[in-house]
Amino acid sequence: MDLRIKSYQEYQEKYQKSTEDPEGFWDDIAKQFVWQKPYDKVCEWEFETPDVKWFLNGQLNITENCLDRHLERRGNKLALIWEPNDPKEAFVRYTYRELHDKVCAFANGLKNKGIKKGDRVVIYMPMIPELTIAVLACARIGAVHSVVFAGFSANAMADRINDAQAKMVITADGLNRGTKQVPLKRVVNEALRACESVETVVVYNCINWSPEMIEGRDFWWNDVISGMSTVCPAEPMKSEDMLFILYTSGSTGKPKGVVHTCGGYMVYAAYSFQNVFQYTESDVYWCTADIGWITGHTYIVYGPMLSGATTMMFEGVPTYPDAGRFWQVCDKHGVNLFYTAPTAIRALMGHGDDHVLSYSLDSLKVLGTVGEPINEEAWNWYRVHVGKERCPIVDTWWQTETGGIMISGLGDLSPQKAAHAGYPLPGIQPVLLDQDGKEINENGVEGYLCIKHPWPSILRTTYGDHERCKNTYFSHYEGYYFTGDGAKRDENGMYRIIGRVDDVINVSGHRFGTAEIEDAINHNKMVVESAVVGYPHDVKGQGIYAYIVCENLPKDVELAKGEIIETVVERIGKIAKPEKIQFVSGLPKTRSGKIMRRILRKVAEGEPDKLGDTSTLLDPEVVEEIVEGAL
Ligand code: WT7
Numbered sequence: 001m002d003l004r005i006k007s008y009q010e011y012q013e014k015y016q017k018s019t020e021d022p023e024g025f026w027d028d029i030a031k032q033f034v035w036q037k038p039y040d041k042v043c044e045w046e047f048e049t050p051d052v053k054w055f056l057n058g059q060l061n062i063t064e065n066c067l068d069r070h071l072e073r074r075g076n077k078l079a080l081i082w083e084p085n086d087p088k089e090a091f092v093r094y095t096y097r098e099l100h101d102k103v104c105a106f107a108n109g110l111k112n113k114g115i116k117k118g119d120r121v122v123i124y125m126p127m128i129p130e131l132t133i134a135v136l137a138c139a140r141i142g143a144v145h146s147v148v149f150a151g152f153s154a155n156a157m158a159d160r161i162n163d164a165q166a167k168m169v170i171t172a173d174g175l176n177r178g179t180k181q182v183p184l185k186r187v188v189n190e191a192l193r194a195c196e197s198v199e200t201v202v203v204y205n206c207i208n209w210s211p212e213m214i215e216g217r218d219f220w221w222n223d224v225i226s227g228m229s230t231v232c233p234a235e236p237m238k239s240e241d242m243l244f245i246l247y248t249s250g251s252t253g254k255p256k257g258v259v260h261t262c263g264g265y266m267v268y269a270a271y272s273f274q275n276v277f278q279y280t281e282s283d284v285y286w287c288t289a290d291i292g293w294i295t296g297h298t299y300i301v302y303g304p305m306l307s308g309a310t311t312m313m314f315e316g317v318p319t320y321p322d323a324g325r326f327w328q329v330c331d332k333h334g335v336n337l338f339y340t341a342p343t344a345i346r347a348l349m350g351h352g353d354d355h356v357l358s359y360s361l362d363s364l365k366v367l368g369t370v371g372e373p374i375n376e377e378a379w380n381w382y383r384v385h386v387g388k389e390r391c392p393i394v395d396t397w398w399q400t401e402t403g404g405i406m407i408s409g410l411g412d413l414s415p416q417k418a419a420h421a422g423y424p425l426p427g428i429q430p431v432l433l434d435q436d437g438k439e440i441n442e443n444g445v446e447g448y449l450c451i452k453h454p455w456p457s458i459l460r461t462t463y464g465d466h467e468r469c470k471n472t473y474f475s476h477y478e479g480y481y482f483t484g485d486g487a488k489r490d491e492n493g494m495y496r497i498i499g500r501v502d503d504v505i506n507v508s509g510h511r512f513g514t515a516e517i518e519d520a521i522n523h524n525k526m527v528v529e530s531a532v533v534g535y536p537h538d539v540k541g542q543g544i545y546a547y548i549v550c551e552n553l554p555k556d557v558e559l560a561k562g563e564i565i566e567t568v569v570e571r572i573g574k575i576a577k578p579e580k581i582q583f584v585s586g587l588p589k590t591r592s593g594k595i596m597r598r599i600l601r602k603v604a605e606g607e608p609d610k611l612g613d614t615s616t617l618l619d620p621e622v623v624e625e626i627v628e629g630a631l
Pocket of ligand 1: 396498
């Protein structure tokens with residue numbers, strides 16, 4: 001299944017075809033997959049309800065496309081290379097045949113534990129091969145996986161389990177991360193005190209820690225697969241049956257479950273993977289993301305495996321044992337295609353060039369970035385020191401909701417420009433809208449980034465709350481999918497993503513709603529009220545700045561800050577820690593009681609002279625106090 005466009009001219013032709021005849025365009029691609037029953041209609045949609053369907057009445061199983069279809073020609077080809085946290089430990093490699101057998105055995109184990117098509121299974125695991133196996137095993141039997149990033153707290157996990165009404169949790173005793181170990185099962189035990197839907201927990205022994213196991217509920221992975229057959233028929237799934245739920249933050253306090261379905265997601269994952277990375281058969285591909293995020297779903301597991309590629313998983317962190325770890329792993333496994341995040345590049349840049357200069361990096365062909373805008377300095381460092389001015393950089397813009405890469409270069413085919421994601425993939429029709437929701441057609445402009453026509457992996461709903469899906473993405477501008485991002489289009493039509501225009505902060509490529517963090521902070525007993533904004537951060541892109549009102553200004557400010565951070569870590573996880581906390585006697589509000597975030601943002605950004613009009617404030621004095629106490 002070679003879906004790759006091979007020249008820039010071909011890209012332009014395909015792009016044009018995809019806008020003139022979207023159904024014909026996607027039909028040519030989709031028919032190359034294995035369908036248990038062919039679809040009879042390519043697409044049916046309206047953005048009002050919204051109601052989007054792709055490959056109607058078709059039947060498939062994505063794992064048949066990821067595994068079984070490769071067995072004949074690629075049975076002995078490596079599907080997965082796993083590199084452990086500790087470079088002295090042995091790596092693991094599975095061929096497509098081996099992975100197929102492991103997925104089927106575990107899938108049979110899941111069935112044996114009562115999991116059926118449509119059941120939701122929460123996966124809370126380290127970056128080990130069993131995570132990939134668990135994801136594919138769910139898909140094999142039609143269970144809906146919801147992977148929760150292993151850095152989330154017990155509370156955050158419990159919210160997600162309850163929202164999804166998950167029947168099972170798959171986890172491990174703990175995980176390795178640099179010099180640390182984290183006892184995952186302890187977090188699961190705590191979460192499950194608040195979750196009634198979970199009947200069974202499967203625990204993989206990863207760090208040889210003896211966690212508390214509850215009789216009748218908790219089972220070791222090895223016991224679950226013991227005696228299981230490596231034959232497990234792939235459950236027939238309708239194109240629009242749910243494949244997975246992935247929770248992501250929005251502008252309200254409660255994360256939402258983005259729903260992706262089987263057929264469309266499959267087609268777009270493979271198509272975008274092969275084209276953006278210009279993947280060829282012998283390539284070793286490495287995406288450094290965690291499978292707990294959409295990047296890992298689409299570009300560690302599904303996209304590469306649908307393409308029969310060799311995909312790598314890394315258990316560790318970029319700076320352990322030292323800041324040369326990524327580059328050492330690239331040389332060790334001969335990585336050709338490398339995909340990481342700007343925040344990682346900036347962090348490694350900060351450790352000096354020696355680490356990267358001690359490795360050859362000869363095997364690299366294409367470099368990718370994702371998660372946030374990449375600044376010019378980091379882009380150049382990546383191009384010169386990692387890519388040795390030889391490798392194209394694909395700056396890939398997309399979202400959890402889009403399922404796959406939307407705007408990006410295609411390997412070395414497309415023109416490149418620092419800090420610009422570039423042009424849309426075939427099938428993707430981005431537009432910039434002005435304040436009034438009118439399309440801006442010229443170039444050299446800026447506006448709200450929306451998408452005009454559905455693509456196969458667009459989200460279908462937010463789990464259990466379709467109204468929320470409508471309100472968040474389809475109501476701002478009628479007839480468009482609204483991304484929440486602002487963007488520029490340069491004179492040549494290349495897109496440059498500026499960042500969120502809603503109350504969402506992007507910290508190291510992780511998305512948080514300001515309301516979500518405020519909710520967490522407000523759980524602390526001493527807090528009366530809080531407001532959270534983002535501010536520019538050298539490494540993380542954005543940092544979290546919290547303004548907090550307590551009943552009495554805390555006597556020991558450092559102690560109080562520590563307690564607030566503790567509360568956030570408990571409610572969400574370490575990744576959401578506020579960097580700066582300022583205790584204030586009040587927040588700037590309009591007469592109607594609305595917090596004026598614009599003011600708080602300007603102060604956090606270090607531009608208190610640009611507050612604009614403050615005359616409509618209820619209490620202008622608090623602004624002076626806030627400016628004086630700014631961190
Ligand atoms: C938001 C989506 C898609 C996987 C990672 C994050 C920002 C993402 C880029 C990029 C500029 C980017 C946007 C987007 N973003 N990639 N290449 N350039 N901004 O997924 O958590 O769903 O976040 O990340 O603001 O809306 P996510």
